[in-house]
Amino acid sequence: MSAATNPPSAPTARAGLNAQLGTYLGLAVVLLGMVALFSSLSEYFFTADTFVAIVNEIPALAVMAVGMTFVLIIAGIDLSVGSVLALSAALSAMAVLQWGWTPLAAALLGLAAGALCGLVLGSVSVAWRLPSFIVSLGMLEVVRGSAYLVTGSRTQYVGERIAGLAAPLLGGVSVAFLIAVLLVVVGQLVLTRTVFGRSVVGIGTNEEAMRLAGVDPRPVRIAVFTLTGLLAGLAGLMQAARMEAADPNAGQGMELRVIAAVVIGGTSLMGGRGSVVNTFIGVLIIAVLEAGLAQVGASEPSKRIITGCVIVVAVIVDTLRQRRAARG
Template sequence: MPTTYLKRGMADLKNYAGLIGALVLMCCLFSYLSENFFTLSTLSTLANDIPTLVVMAVGMTFILIVGGIDLSVGSVMALAASFLSMATVRWGWPVYLGSLLGLLVGALCGMITGMISVGWRIPSFIVSLGVLEMARGAAYQVTDSRTEYIGSAVDGISAPIFLGMSPAFLTAIAVTVIGQLVLTKTVLGRQWIGIGTNEEAVRLSGINPRPAKVLVFVLMGLLSGLGALFQVSRLEAADPNGGVGMELQVIAAVVIGGTSLMGGRGSVYATFIGVLIISVLEAGLAQIGVSEPMKRIVTGLVIVAAVVLDTYRRRGERA
């Protein structure tokens, strides 16, 4: 057992070192190719663009660790944003109550996915695909299929306040730290890892894994609602088409961070670095004039490379 923990610890250190090394190399490359990349303006823009992706990637890390997946997060984010805008614009609610409603809507969507998937033992891939469609349709219904402009009532959340960093960015950092502590320092976090590693062993040890698995999806929905708040504050509007394809970005960031698609292993800190890699890659490619189709090709290659590396890591751990 100590040998197993030592091997896993060494693997984690190698993963962190590899991710940080890749991030540094990318920054150096784009700084060389574009004189405007390594500037305070670019770094500030990056910092204030990623909070939505960061908090949703934290939730997806937990889901992948327990061996699940949630494809509905982009649509759930759009639905939460739609309810937030409806409450503040049409109903005249204060922003904090509208934001709370958005969070609750996101959590409810996560609960539906979790309870159906866990209760009926249906793959979360299929259930979340259905919730993706339902949430998107509900977002269109709530907003009458048009963008709701909220105005400056919420823009302070994404406005830089300290060294170019916004409250949204600082909140995303806090969520990352708390998420890592929950995963590594609490009984719940150990249960999630145990479920992803061998759910039957967890059950035979006298622990019911179902509540812990449902909770993961609820947290994912809640963090999607928080991501919706960040996005609305940045755009000053709620778009029912917002978040299309967001699930792919979220999963990509988590996989690049080294979280196993097979469950049982992952790190919230590594996911955060994965988000930075995705964001730096997209920003850098845009600054050097790479076309949108080519950006998608390069990003896809990076994701495939991350999955291949994960496969080799798993083989090394079993050896």
């Protein structure tokens, strides 16, 4: 059996578990510290209404971040997810408004469109051995233009016909948030408990070693991008349900927030390491930071500067952690 497929030794496994627990604890401390800070700065922050608003705001971001975690683990990147969100929502809205489709059939169309975008991106990147950064940058423009064509560059107001995902349940928490949490759990299990997940980590760690071990990286890479497109399509449905409309401008710049959440959660930009649960905590950190800054009256430029600094600090911390691990 090759080294690439040998199970880790007990001390190595324990070290990995301790590192993972340390990351969980560190992110939790950061999140709780931010909650405490903004609660001291604004008397309205630490309220049920604020927290319900936060959890109902993040489902689309969280769902896309699950897929982006897998992409970054294989040392790839997908800049098209915001545009895919817009196209999936646009197709679903037009199917209901103009083509007479049922909401369920329209939703399936949106999901299929997202998966197809991811499949095309992954296939082109793998077949031509092109950096996913470049391919997804082109896909971003193609898909955004398609969203404008589908909607005639106008927001399509669908109303309550697609609002089911945003429907509040117990305590005002939406169906979309519960779906997002479920997908985080499933994503973590897939990443840590399945052959596919181990292949994803292996490809990001050492693709050549995986190839020598008999694992073809190409279908795994294509599957990861297809999954990410599918989840971006679901995020589009969640966004449209929340707004009761499909805006062809929706999701602009959202790919940067998604990548930020994943990086803050500790997923390595170099590939080979990541956690879906940590990514979800990263999403919560981004959401709490944005909500807190809004409540304390920070201007939009100030919010962007602070968020950008948080991202840079997260990358620096990740780099230092990798160097320490290499020396150890």
